[in-house]
Amino acid sequence: MKVLVLGGTGFVGRHAAAALRGRGHTVVIGTRNPKRALAKLPPALRDVDLREIHLESLTTRYVWRPVLRDVSAVVNAAGILRERGGETYDRVHHMAPAALALACERMGVRLVQLSLLGLRPESRNRFLRSKLLGERVITETRADYSLVRPSLLDGADGCSAAWLRRVAAWPVHVYPSDARGRMAPLDVRDLADALAKLCEMPGYAMPREIELGGSARRTLADYLDTLRALHADRPALQLPLPGPLVRIAAGLCDLLHLSPLSGSVLELLRRDNLPRENLLQALIGRAPAPVGGRNLPAPRPVCAPELTFVGWIRELLH
Numbered sequence: 001m002k003v004l005v006l007g008g009t010g011f012v013g014r015h016a017a018a019a020l021r022g023r024g025h026t027v028v029i030g031t032r033n034p035k036r037a038l039a040k041l042p043p044a045l046r047d048v049d050l051r052e053i054h055l056e057s058l059t060t061r062y063v064w065r066p067v068l069r070d071v072s073a074v075v076n077a078a079g080i081l082r083e084r085g086g087e088t089y090d091r092v093h094h095m096a097p098a099a100l101a102l103a104c105e106r107m108g109v110r111l112v113q114l115s116l117l118g119l120r121p122e123s124r125n126r127f128l129r130s131k132l133l134g135e136r137v138i139t140e141t142r143a144d145y146s147l148v149r150p151s152l153l154d155g156a157d158g159c160s161a162a163w164l165r166r167v168a169a170w171p172v173h174v175y176p177s178d179a180r181g182r183m184a185p186l187d188v189r190d191l192a193d194a195l196a197k198l199c200e201m202p203g204y205a206m207p208r209e210i211e212l213g214g215s216a217r218r219t220l221a222d223y224l225d226t227l228r229a230l231h232a233d234r235p236a237l238q239l240p241l242p243g244p245l246v247r248i249a250a251g252l253c254d255l256l257h258l259s260p261l262s263g264s265v266l267e268l269l270r271r272d273n274l275p276r277e278n279l280l281q282a283l284i285g286r287a288p289a290p291v292g293g294r295n296l297p298a299p300r301p302v303c304a305p306e307l308t309f310v311g312w313i314r315e316l317l318h
Helices: 011-022 034-040 089-107 126-139 159-169 188-200 220-228 243-256 263-269 280-284 309-317
Strands: 002-006 026-031 049-052 073-076 110-114 145-150 172-176 209-212 237-241
Touching: 002 011, 011 026, 011 073, 011 159, 011 188, 026 034, 034 049, 073 089, 073 188, 089 110, 089 126, 110 126, 110 188, 126 145, 126 263, 145 188, 159 172, 159 220, 172 220, 188 209, 188 280, 209 280, 237 243, 243 263
Parallel strands: 002 026, 002 073, 026 049, 073 110, 110 145, 145 209, 172 237
Antiparallel strands: none
């Protein structure tokens, strides 16, 4: 089977392409810049067919026809954290997926659309609203689709995931005080295996909306503790910051296009983003991989002795 992976040079796209290739499928990678793609792809994927694709320009079903002309399935893992010029949230997350779904419906192409947990109609965040609108228009078509909503992803080669791992190694963990929502972090390779499996089966074989997560539920502070355990035996000092202060910082990051911190991320962290029914094990046929490559420790109480300033100083001196 030939599968087109949109966003195939990104964090999820690279792993999805590798999983599909590992299952014997022919992979085509859609990317904005094929010349730069080879530097982002692992050696095992550098011989795949590369197609230059700009989602912001593919907003009607007719223009998708030549893109989909010879593929049996498409994985849409493309997206933008921040807008740049013509790459707007509405065009990339809403209009292009809508046109893609209509084209898939007409051409009989299987569509596996990557979304995320935590989308709500009442959200005022433009990123999150565009993702929700994209979901809605796909569900209104008769395409053979699956909407996949994963929880937080872990992996050494992801920008945001690598950033969290670096932060976890610090002796002080700074995080928003209102980041009380729980998530179910999962290994990106498990997600990739699930996406590959979904390409092979018709949409009616599973629920149309598929929510995926790891085996443990963690707040941001607990998750940083989990990753910290990979670097040091002593836990870090936890330093929660006032929510309004962090929102100002996130606004500046959005304005300057800095770091994975953003207004949309903060909104998701304030409430639970957990699968209502976790279908990961049913798809991949095994238990989820431990995040970080080891079993997750139990969340520690906030009053633990290691969290004291004295305990932190001891760690710095050792």
